[in-house]
Amino acid sequence: MKTGIEILYNLAQKKKIPHALIIETNDMNIFDDLKKIIKVFVCNNENQACDLCNSCKKIENNTHPDIKIISLEEDSNSIKINQIREIREDAHIIPNESDYKIYVINQADHMTVQAQNAFIKILEEPPNYVKFMLICSSATNLLETVRSRCEIFRYYAQENDEKNEISDISEQIFRSIINKNKSNILEILSKIPNNRIFLKSLIKNILERYINLFRNNQENKNSITQTIDDLQYILNLVDRNINFNLLINYLLIIL
Numbered sequence: 001m002k003t004g005i006e007i008l009y010n011l012a013q014k015k016k017i018p019h020a021l022i023i024e025t026n027d028m029n030i031f032d033d034l035k036k037i038i039k040v041f042v043c044n045n046e047n048q049a050c051d052l053c054n055s056c057k058k059i060e061n062n063t064h065p066d067i068k069i070i071s072l073e074e075d076s077n078s079i080k081i082n083q084i085r086e087i088r089e090d091a092h093i094i095p096n097e098s099d100y101k102i103y104v105i106n107q108a109d110h111m112t113v114q115a116q117n118a119f120i121k122i123l124e125e126p127p128n129y130v131k132f133m134l135i136c137s138s139a140t141n142l143l144e145t146v147r148s149r150c151e152i153f154r155y156y157a158q159e160n161d162e163k164n165e166i167s168d169i170s171e172q173i174f175r176s177i178i179n180k181n182k183s184n185i186l187e188i189l190s191k192i193p194n195n196r197i198f199l200k201s202l203i204k205n206i207l208e209r210y211i212n213l214f215r216n217n218q219e220n221k222n223s224i225t226q227t228i229d230d231l232q233y234i235l236n237l238v239d240r241n242i243n244f245n246l247l248i249n250y251l252l253i254i255l
């Protein structure tokens with residue numbers, strides 16, 4: 001098991017996994033590791049994830065009746081309200097075979113705003129046997145009302161250290177944008193390395209967050225579109241021979 005994931009495994013053994021967990025990660029195969037943690041909950045040999053009992057085998061084969069995996073439906077780029085309503089109804093039916101019911105939501109940051117609002121209701125008062133695991137690439141894409149009801153666990157594949165740094169900085173900047181804290185953005189940008197490739201990745205990351213914001217927001221669509229256009233414009237400028245500090249200043253103006 002990967003080192004970062006072991007923390008969750010240990011928490012599971014101590015029965016300290018919160019009822020709602022956001023797993024922010026760049027590792028799209030994380031579910032393979034999560035299976036080991038889920039086995040701790042259902043294993044017939046208590047707290048062991050033995051891999052040998054019937055329950056563990058069902059987790060391995062994705063056939064355990066108490067574990068539900070929710071993903072994007074085919075030909076869809078969002079998780080819709082009807083999928084969340086199904087969870088809500090299902091969550092009130094007691095578990096079949098184990099002591100828990102676990103819902104894993106893949107690409108949870110692709111839930112529509114309506115879906116997230118519907119989800120809040122079950123997040124507020126879940127039956128005590130229910131656990132939610134929301135896998136996403138960026139927790140900031142989720143509504144604050146969802147985030148505040150979950151604990152956030154971040155796991156990044158280790159070979160991507162620079163990517164993590166970019167994602168962290170991008171998240172700090174994005175949070176400052178939302179809080180309208182311009183001086184904080186200036187401070188963060190003044191500390192980034194003088195490196196065009198780094199800057200490019202950072203702008204791309206911020207751009208992705210805006211695109212998600214556009215997808216999930218009903219309001220301010222015009223101003224979000226404007227910022228997306230501006231970011232794309234700066235992204236094009238980065239490849240040209242324009243002074244680095246000037247680029248940072250441009251960025252500061254539009255954010």
Ligand SMILES: [Zn+2]
Nearest residue numbers: 043050053056
């Ligand atoms: Zn087992």
